Amino acid sequence: MAKAKKKSVDNSFHPFIKWFWILFLSGILGVFLIFLLAAWGVFGEMPTFERLENPQTNLATEIISSDGATLGKFYLDDNRTPVAYEDLPENLVNALVATEDARYYDHSGIDGIGTMRAFIFLGQRGGASTISQQLARQLFVGVRSKNLFQAVTQKIKEWVIATRLERNYTKEEIIAMYMNIYDFGYNADGIRSASRIYFGKEPKDLKTEESAVLVGMLKNSSLYNPIRREQLVLDRRNTVLSQMEKYEYITEEEKDSLQALKMDINFSPESHREGLATYFRMYLQGFLNNWIKNNPKPVVAEGERETWNIYLDGLKVYTTIDSRMQKNAEDAMAEHMKKLQAEFFHQNTPQRNPTTPFLDLEREEIKTIMERAMKNSERWRTMKAAGKSEEEIRESFNQKTEMTVFDWNSDTREKDTVMTPMDSIRYYKTILRTAMMSMEPQTGHVKAWVGGINYKHFQYDNVIQGARQAGSTFKPFVYAAAIDQLRMSPCDELPDSQYCIEAGKHGNPEPWCPKNSDGRYSGNMYTLKRALANSVNTVTAQLIDKVGPKPVVSIVKNLGLTREIPEVPSIALGTPDFNVYEMVGAYGTFVNQGVYVKPVMVTRIEDKNGSVLYEYVPETKDVLSKEVAYAMINLLEGVTEGGSGTRLRHSFNKNDALYKEIITGYPYEFTNPIAGKTGTTQNQSDGWFMGMVPNLVTGVWVGGEERATHFKSINYGQGASMALPIWALYMKKNYENPDLGVSKEEFPAPENMSINLDCSKVIQVEGEEDDLEDDLDLDF
The missing domain is CATH 1.20.5 (Single alpha-helices involved in coiled-coils or other helix-helix interfaces)
Structure with a gap:
């Protein structure tokens, strides 16, 4: 039983x-x-398998300086530059695995333990999305649907894609892809942008606590954003550090010490209007767009565009700009222009100048300028496009409104204020503008490019778009023609006396009798070297009469100044308009032993895979003999030894304190060989300085947007006061960094020099911008 x-x-x-x-x-x-x-x-x-092998993401074009720094990027929605796994710091990878997927190296895309836990506890004890699944969602699935059925099917698709990704890629590649795809907010697409924007450094340089911040943001970058919710992000960072300690990536002592640290956020937004070399980047954008028109993709895969896209294709553009010299240039510009602008405001109050910011203009002329500016404004264009009547538009320009305007005295370079749009136009007319370009003469490589004082508020690039009268900086071209054509020497002498070229000669329509800047004639004999150093107009007039305007224009054209230049004697005093880009290229020829090298900004363009798409070919031209070029250097050294550029070298006893208030960084006290030329145009509308050492040529221009915006006195309005200080500050900063290799040596002389440079006597007389004590005889 x-x-x-x-x-x-x-x-x-x-x-x-x-x-x-x-x-x-x-x-x-x-x-x-x-x-x-x-x-x-x-x-x-x-x-498809092909898409898994080549997942498509929008990649920003990266602009790379000659010293390997990223100057900026071009992108539409995605500011993304991929980083290889090898360039990710170990602490970042450890933080990611400890926080997001502790068993990452043990599963094949789906974490069985985590999935069971999520089912049993309905997600209350953590989710089950592996790093591979999160990547699958980012790449191919998208935002989680709020519809339950769709959410479930999306999850299933994630599982399937995750297992496929695990078969196609290594664990390291999946981590790199995930960190490169994630959107960290504030245009920080991918770990490279996030590291630069939130901490101002490359990913490989991230500290453990910084990596923990970025990994913490992966939960929800909109919620856990250090700019908006500092305490919440700090708590989240500490949670990540606890996870790292839990899984033994760091010790308990390390965790405690790191959690005690404050977040050191160095917020550096990357936008098209901010950052380093903004004007250059906008020039480069036009350069690339022109290059794309003439260079279609050599091989076009199915479904791809036939033309390159600078915002999506991840191009790498290698430039000649040196990020260190660029920063020096921008800092020097800001340091001097802030001070110069303050003095301009001081002198142009309505009480001192009823027509401020304009001088020497009648009321109707001012009205014309303001009317033109109003009709060219963005407000006018926008309202007209919206169908507003002209009467409505004009009325809006006289209504006070809240706005943000440029301001040198603010750390952000702007301030919030209330004024009428018409008053804002007048305010901006008072702001002095500048341009600066620095080039290596032997190669044509442009090392620094400053197109203005602030790209966000002033988008006109005065390096290459703007052209202004060259003033006395044109005179060396006349001297070069005389030495080249007539075999004259810097030691040859001409009298400083009234000199006239009669009507009809050299195509002159009427008699031309130029005066010196002070209206006086000394009657003394001047060597060419001393005459150029002191910008003696009468001597320059005699030279162009001897050589003729046509040879001068011919040389100028060969020096890269390609604008229309009338073949008349008056060009000798710098009446034609040129821009800084052209002038630097031309002066570079003197340093480069008579060989003109066209300035170059881009050396190479690569696609995202590193294939070379473009390499530049130097454009050169023999213009002057080595002897003539060196004779010009000798002449231009005289400017800094005994002429208008002397203040680069010496400390003067009289009025030193006052001069320090006027000119930033004075005294400069350079002792190395420097060749240069100042330039000042009529009414002090433009101030120039062209400065040269053996391996660097730099041009600086300063002036108002309107020629009628200028200093009343030459004491402030001359090139030696407006432009030269920027060059001096820039070079001082360059010399502080020996790694830049900026020369302090002598200019190399040719062998068997046939032109006499040994002038036994140099006569010192007053001339334009000559005597510092006279310059400081202020009358305000």
Whole structure:
């Protein structure tokens, strides 16, 4: 009986065992079937094998300086530059794995333990999305749907894609892809941008606590954003550090010390209107757009665009700009212009100048300028496009409104204020503008490019768009023609006396009798070297009369100054308009032993895979002999040894304190060889300085947007006061960094010099911008 009873008990468990296996096998079959259906696209389109091999993401074009720094990027929505796994710091990878997927190296895309936990506790004890699944969602699935059925099918697709990603990529590649794809906010697309924007450094330089901040943001970068919610992000960072300690990536002592640290956020937004070399980057944008028109993609894959896109294709543009010299240039400009602008405001109050900011203009002329500025404004264009009547538009220009305007005295260079749009136009007319370009003469490589004082508020690039009268900086071209054509020497002498070129000669329409800047004639004999140093107009007039305007224009054209230049004697005093880009290229020829090298800004362009798409070919031209070029350097050295550029070298006893208030950084006290030329145009509308050392040529221009915006006195309005200080500050900063290699040596002289440079006597007389004590005889 007992035996029969045991048999009865065993039979009673058969149905349970049977159903267990049926449910178990059905579950496995169901999961397999779900995966199969998802793979077939039943739950929506799945990425093809080709897309898995080459996931498409928008990549920003990166602008790279000659010293390897990123100057900026071009992008539309995605400011993304990929980083290889090898360039990710170990602490970042550890923080990611500890926080997001502790068993990452043990699964194949799906974490079984985590998935079971999520099902059992309904996600209350953590989710189950692996790093691979999160990457799948970012690349191919998208934002989680609020519809339950769609959310479930999205999850299934994530599982399928995650397992495929694990088959196609290594664990390291998946981590790199995930960190490169994530949007950290504030245009920080991917870890490279996030590291630069939030901490001002490359990913490889991130500290453990900084990596913890960025990994903490992966939970929700909009919520956990250090700029908006500092305390919340700090708490989240400390949670990440706790996870790193839990999984033994750091010790408890390290965790405690790191959690005690404050967040050291160095917020450096990357936008098209902010950052380093903004004007140059906008020039480069035009350069690339022109290059794209003439250079279609050599190989076009199916579904790809036939033309390059600078915002999406991840190009790398290698430039000649040196980020260190660029920063020096921008800092020097800001340092001097802030001070110069303050003095301009001081002198142009309505009480001192009723027509401020304009001088020497009648009321109707001022009205014309303001009317033109109003009609060219963005407000006018926008309102006209919206169908507003002219009467409505004009009325709006006289209504006070809240606005943000440029302001030198603010750390952000702008201030919030209330004024009428017409008053804002007048205010901006008072702001002095500038341009600066620095070039290596032997190669033509442009090292620094400053197109203005602030790109956000002043987008006109005065380096290459603006052209202004060259003033006395044109005179060296006349001297070069005379030495080249007539074999004159810097030691040849001409008298400083009234000199006239009669009507009809050299195409002159009427008699031309130029005066010196002070209206006086000394009657003394001047060597060419001293005459150029002191910008003696009468001597320059005699030279162009001797050589003729045509040879001067011919030389100027060969020096890269390609604008229309009338072949008349008056050009000798710098009446034609040129821009800084042209002038630097031309002066570079003197340093480069008579060989003109066209300025170059881009050396190479590569695609995202490193294939070279473009390499520049130097454009050169022999213009002057080595002897003539060196003779010009000798002449221009005289400017800094005994002429208008002397203040680069010496400290004067009289009025030193006053001069320090006027000119930033004075005294400069350079002792190395410097060749240069100041320039000042009529009414002090433009101030120039061209400065040269053996391996660097730099041009600086300063002036108002309107020629009628200028200083009343030459004491402030001359090139030696407006432009020269920027050059001096820039060079001082360059010399402070020996790694830049800026020369302090002598200019190299040619062998067997045939032109006499040994002037036994140099006569010192007053001339334009000559005597500092006269310059400081202020009358305000």
